[in-house]
Amino acid sequence: MTTISDVAAAAGVSVATVSRVINGNANVSPETLAKVTKAIQDLNYRPNLLGRDLRRTKSERVLVLLPNISNPFYSEIVKGIEDVANRNGYSIMLCNTDSDIKREKKYVKMLKTRLADGAILMASEMSCEELTELSKELSIVQCCEYKEGVPLPHVSIENEKAAYKATNHLISLGHRKIAFIGADNQFLSSNLRETGYKRALSDAGIEIKPAYICYGNYSYKSGFRNMKRLLDLPDRPTAVFCVSDVMAIGAIRSAMEENLKVPDDLAVCGFDNIHFSWMFNPSITTISQPMYDLGCTAMEALINIIEGKSSEIVNYFLEYELIVRSSTLKGY
Amino acid sequence: MTTISDVAAAAGVSVATVSRVINGNANVSPETLAKVTKAIQDLNYRPNLLGRDLRRTKSERVLVLLPNISNPFYSEIVKGIEDVANRNGYSIMLCNTDSDIKREKKYVKMLKTRLADGAILMASEMSCEELTELSKELSIVQCCEYKEGVPLPHVSIENEKAAYKATNHLISLGHRKIAFIGADNQFLSSNLRETGYKRALSDAGIEIKPAYICYGNYSYKSGFRNMKRLLDLPDRPTAVFCVSDVMAIGAIRSAMEENLKVPDDLAVCGFDNIHFSWMFNPSITTISQPMYDLGCTAMEALINIIEGKSSEIVNYFLEYELIVRSSTLKGY
DNA sequence: TTGTATGCGTTATCAG
DNA sequence: CTGATAACGCATACAA
Numbered sequence: 001m002t003t004i005s006d007v008a009a010a011a012g013v014s015v016a017t018v019s020r021v022i023n024g025n026a027n028v029s030p031e032t033l034a035k036v037t038k039a040i041q042d043l044n045y046r047p048n049l050l051g052r053d054l055r056r057t058k059s060e061r062v063l064v065l066l067p068n069i070s071n072p073f074y075s076e077i078v079k080g081i082e083d084v085a086n087r088n089g090y091s092i093m094l095c096n097t098d099s100d101i102k103r104e105k106k107y108v109k110m111l112k113t114r115l116a117d118g119a120i121l122m123a124s125e126m127s128c129e130e131l132t133e134l135s136k137e138l139s140i141v142q143c144c145e146y147k148e149g150v151p152l153p154h155v156s157i158e159n160e161k162a163a164y165k166a167t168n169h170l171i172s173l174g175h176r177k178i179a180f181i182g183a184d185n186q187f188l189s190s191n192l193r194e195t196g197y198k199r200a201l202s203d204a205g206i207e208i209k210p211a212y213i214c215y216g217n218y219s220y221k222s223g224f225r226n227m228k229r230l231l232d233l234p235d236r237p238t239a240v241f242c243v244s245d246v247m248a249i250g251a252i253r254s255a256m257e258e259n260l261k262v263p264d265d266l267a268v269c270g271f272d273n274i275h276f277s278w279m280f281n282p283s284i285t286t287i288s289q290p291m292y293d294l295g296c297t298a299m300e301a302l303i304n305i306i307e308g309k310s311s312e313i314v315n316y317f318l319e320y321e322l323i324v325r326s327s328t329l330k331g332y
Numbered sequence: 333m334t335t336i337s338d339v340a341a342a343a344g345v346s347v348a349t350v351s352r353v354i355n356g357n358a359n360v361s362p363e364t365l366a367k368v369t370k371a372i373q374d375l376n377y378r379p380n381l382l383g384r385d386l387r388r389t390k391s392e393r394v395l396v397l398l399p400n401i402s403n404p405f406y407s408e409i410v411k412g413i414e415d416v417a418n419r420n421g422y423s424i425m426l427c428n429t430d431s432d433i434k435r436e437k438k439y440v441k442m443l444k445t446r447l448a449d450g451a452i453l454m455a456s457e458m459s460c461e462e463l464t465e466l467s468k469e470l471s472i473v474q475c476c477e478y479k480e481g482v483p484l485p486h487v488s489i490e491n492e493k494a495a496y497k498a499t500n501h502l503i504s505l506g507h508r509k510i511a512f513i514g515a516d517n518q519f520l521s522s523n524l525r526e527t528g529y530k531r532a533l534s535d536a537g538i539e540i541k542p543a544y545i546c547y548g549n550y551s552y553k554s555g556f557r558n559m560k561r562l563l564d565l566p567d568r569p570t571a572v573f574c575v576s577d578v579m580a581i582g583a584i585r586s587a588m589e590e591n592l593k594v595p596d597d598l599a600v601c602g603f604d605n606i607h608f609s610w611m612f613n614p615s616i617t618t619i620s621q622p623m624y625d626l627g628c629t630a631m632e633a634l635i636n637i638i639e640g641k642s643s644e645i646v647n648y649f650l651e652y653e654l655i656v657r658s659s660t661l662k663g664y
Numbered sequence: 665t666t667g668t669a670t671g672c673g674t675t676a677t678c679a680g
Numbered sequence: 681c682t683g684a685t686a687a688c689g690c691a692t693a694c695a696a
Contacts, residue, residue, distance in 0.1 A: 001389075001446075003673055014683045019675055027681055049445035050386040051673030054688050057333075059382075069410060069426065070607070075402030082428060091438060094401065094426035096414060106423060113381035114333075114689095220611050249611050256613060275402070276608055279552050279581050281588060335689055346667045351691055359665060383689030386672050446673095668695075677686080 011039035080295025163196025184215035223250025245270035282326035343371035412627025495528025507571035516547035555582025577602035614658035
């Protein structure tokens with residue numbers, strides 16, 4: 001491996017001078033600049049980041065922890081994060097936690113060990129206590145999913161209201177028997193979406209039937225299975241609100257297997273607006289989260305923390321949108 | 333930030349002793365072990381990886397460069413990579429290059445600067461010359477897409493034969509007017525798949541019609557658009573082979589818009605076997621790449637290189653599979 | 665069993 | 681404008 005002193009030797013100067021050249025320091029004569037530049041070229045030298053970052057105690061790298069890269073929902077968010085990061089000279093590295101707290105902590109450890117300057121957490125499995133502890137020493141922003149009462153900024157949408165809007169859309173189409181396929185996890189959004197669903201029903205004077213409420217794990221299969229169960233009910237629902245598009249797809253396939261027509265016999269509303277929700281046939285009515293903006297905002301917040309521009313903890317709630325398509329309304 | 337000397341001071345020992353404790357060195361008395369352990373706990377100390385790796389000249393980290401995390405094709409591969417990495421004590425970090433050679437080189441730079449021990453390249457935009465140059469100093473494995481004649485191992489499938497098999501499936505169903513939607517990029521697989529398609533036609537004594545051959549960019553829209561064009565042909569094809577599932581989905585939606593039935597009026601075959609290919613309605617006939625195994629094999633090969641277990645360049649071709657579903661054959 | 669001293673590759677300070 | 685040198689945090693050869 002060629003080091004800065006190799007270059008210095010080759011150019012007949014000191015390492016300090018080479019360092020100045022590398023970092024674009026102005027105080028270097030044209031001749032030495034040329035000599036050093038040539039030596040760098042000749043030796044194909046690249047500064048060792050480990051040495052540099054150790055000295056600078058700054059890496060200009062940021063970790064993005066997400067549960068699963070195969071979830072298309074995250075792709076757009078990551079794009080937003082990356083764009084803002086690149087604009088500001090940061091590199092981002094994606095860390096797949098697989099919703100495994102052990103893996104997650106391994107990556108958090110890299111943060112503690114200064115491998116990166118900060119992190120964006122997309123759906124952390126850590127407890128409020130753990131996160132609070134981390135907040136004292138690390139630069140962290142929560143994105144989409146977040147824990148409340150933790151002294152960390154978060155960026156997300158108002159899930160309760162979004163779910164209310166989705167449910168209300170189904171009600172406005174004349175549905176009264178509206179089922180709900182939620183998620184049985186620890187995340188706040190799951191609760192909020194269920195609350196929004198229930199509030200919409202209540203506000204419309206519709207009785208909340210426990211039999212119409214079930215829980216999956218965001219997967220196609222769980223959507224399929226739960227829908228099957230709902231359709232087996234003596235008084236089957238005519239509409240269903242799923243808290244993810246992938247579950248909505250599962251629900252639709254389930255209905256099709258029973259020879260039901262969507263939306264005529266069953267209206268289906270999803271959540272997230274992933275690409276496949278409009279590619280699918282029928283295209284899926286859904287709540288669109290501003291994924292790209294969520295990513296941008298999270299990264300901007302993180303940079304503010306890292307660079308100490310603002311010490312206060314700001315929480316952002318971005319705008320969502322109901323996108324009506326063929327799975328609830330014909331011809332869309 | 334608390335360092336090893338803080339711990340040493342707190343425990344009343346030297347930094348060397350603390351280092352021994354951290355690294356599980358046996359030569360440490362039970363009492364000092366206890367003292368040091370306590371100090372580490374009390375100060376909540378974590379060794380600085382930058383310092384450690386700089387000293388060890390080894391990071392036990394590996395970079396995975398991929399063009400786009402939103403392509404579901406890569407998710408399973410990454411899972412395989414991660415599992416093998418974790419089993420062997422490596423951490424992996426995903427790097428989204430966005431098919432941008434500048435971004436790609438930025439990450440490669442991190443390799444050169446010893447931030448990671450090696451990398452898996454999924455669809456590099458770099459030239460053969462550049463890759464050859466890199467091969468001299470870095471541990472790199474190519475996965476799925478690869479450049480030929482470069483002294484780097486690669487792991488993939490035999491794309492030509494796979495495409496032959498897919499096309500032949502359509503022929504065996506009685507189709508003679510078979511179109512091809514390929515990809516207009518620099519990747520070897522694109523050429524090989526086209527070659528396989530043509531060879532299948534030739535072997536069956538079917539004339540190759542240039543009008544039946546068109547190119548997209550793996551996206552839904554390009555599949556949709558190209559199919560539209562094909563269907564506008566005076567002598568429209570009755571079957572189409574797309575080199576990606578997403579383009580196949582686009583093609584199917586295109587056919588549906590023309591009120592054509594799949595597979596009756598148009599049989600569609602994709603490539604990759606992404607999750608959505610079976611969730612889609614109709615489910616999509618496709619070539620299944622052993623994505624998980626591709627990832628495992630690539631990571632194993634990389635570890636071999638990094639740890640110097642084998643110096644020869646081995647290329648792996650894994651088994652693929654034709655998965656027949658409803659988009660070509662009814663009732664599947 | 666423990667401590668001292670050195671070096672990993674940089675950058676930054678300070679003197680010249 | 682340039683060079684010598686200390687320091688970043690850690691691991692390790694060597695000495696004790």
